[in-house]
Amino acid sequence: MDIDVKKVAMLSRIRLTDDEATELGPQLANIIGYVEQLSEVNTDGVEPTAHPHDAAMPLRANIVTNVNRREELQASSPKIESGLYVVPKVIE
């Protein structure tokens, strides 16, 4: 199993050194290889499982229940300006 560790890391926004990537590659391959055993099970005629818990979704009424808790919710943010989250520039 050949895994592009650098690409996976990029998609997950995890910064890896080359050494780390080299070390993690075989480990990830091992994990996937272990899970791959599942594909040996014959599932002909078995309905796909949408969710391990066999229940229908409960629904929420269309009623506003939340109040403005901005200050509290933004307390852990590194930077706020006029109520807006400030993040490094992101433009297409």
Added chain:
Amino acid sequence: MSWETVIGLEVHCQINTDTKAFCGCSTEFGAEPNSQTCPVCLGMPGQLPVLNTVAADKSILTGLAIDAHINLESKFDRKNYFYPDLPKGYQITQFTVPIVEGGHIDITSKDGVKKRLGVTRIHMEEDAGKSMHEGLDAVSHIDLNRSGIPLMEIVSEPDMRSADEAIAYLKQLHQVIRFLGVSGADMEKGQFRCDANVSVRRPGEPFGTRTEMKNMNSFRFIKQAIEFEVNRQIELIEDGGEVVQQSRLWDSVKNESRPMRSKEEAHDYRYFPEPDLPPLRVTQEHVDAIRAGMPELPGQLRQRFETDYGLSPYDADVLSQTRETSEWYESLVAAHPADPKRCANWMANELLGRLKEAGKDLASSPVSAQRLAGLLDRVGDNTISGKSAKDILDEMMVSNDDADSIIEAKGLKQVSDTGAIDAIIHEVMQANPNQVAGYRGGKDKLMGFFVGQVMKASRGKANPGMVNQRLAELLKG
């Protein structure tokens, strides 16, 4: 050899619920930034989403209105990508089993050609927050009030063959959605936005490579963007180049599109089933109940207006543009049942025009359906001429008087009495002996002159039909 354009459309439409898709936060537009958020829509750890029941019901209603199949069991998935306005790092959407599949939108082209355009699916998903870059240097600002607002994504088949067809599809879909009341669909507020997938090919050949024009919220820009893209692709291929699959943004200032980012590179959404949400199950009885409550749709309304009221296709179309317009028209007909066509003419040609000039709409119309009906009653029984009626309507736009009191006050009652009209005609004939001689000598065209003179002498009050009739009689001599 000619080129054929192939267009498929994805519409993101905000479902008008009071609360967000998966939490109890308000969806009200224009609130203070980040004042309508909670741990669920901020993506804080350990929070669980619970779907808003109205979001599901309105998606089902939309599916039924376009004749689609409703999946009694549908599923939610995670679409993974990193962007600061997406706090969870994934969007909850329906990838594998959407709530609605199939369906169609019927359009009629300007030349009256009907075409059925396929809808692939409608799935529910949540909106992202809003990023602001303008006037900022090294940073962006994020408002998460929109994060988690429920959307329907309506995906069409690649059935459109021109920008005009694409616009016709969008307008028809927009109208259906407004009639159903499932979305405000206000394009300026971003409640109805469109991605267009565009490719070109030689007729009969397989689809060409497509590009995607992202996030457009005006019919005019969508048309311009598609036309620009079609020309760009044709020129590219004819010059020996190849179309590269990419997302592009329309620049409405420069009137051109530019590539956004290479889809293959940046997009690897790694969809997987949303473990926080079990399948959504609805019963057939529930779907049937939603169907039973479906309002009349524009197409049905147009048809009914033509059949029941004898309206022209044009008038039927004008009066079924919005639910408000059609309801106003029907209350006018209820108040003036004698002549539904007269109602249509006066509403479409006279009232709507005056309202537009005054910067008003039907909801703020100074003339109610009842008052307009009062005026039409007097047109109907020949009390006033059509010309006077228009003047009276002008008056009604700025006063609270009803038609009868204006007619009385201004002495506009039409003269339909033969004796009175004959008297005026005799006066006119005496004053214009040369013209009378000319007419009798074969100059038929002089009839117009006499009608004008008689109308003028009666100060516009003579019944024009009777004037014509009596003149023809009396001029014979």
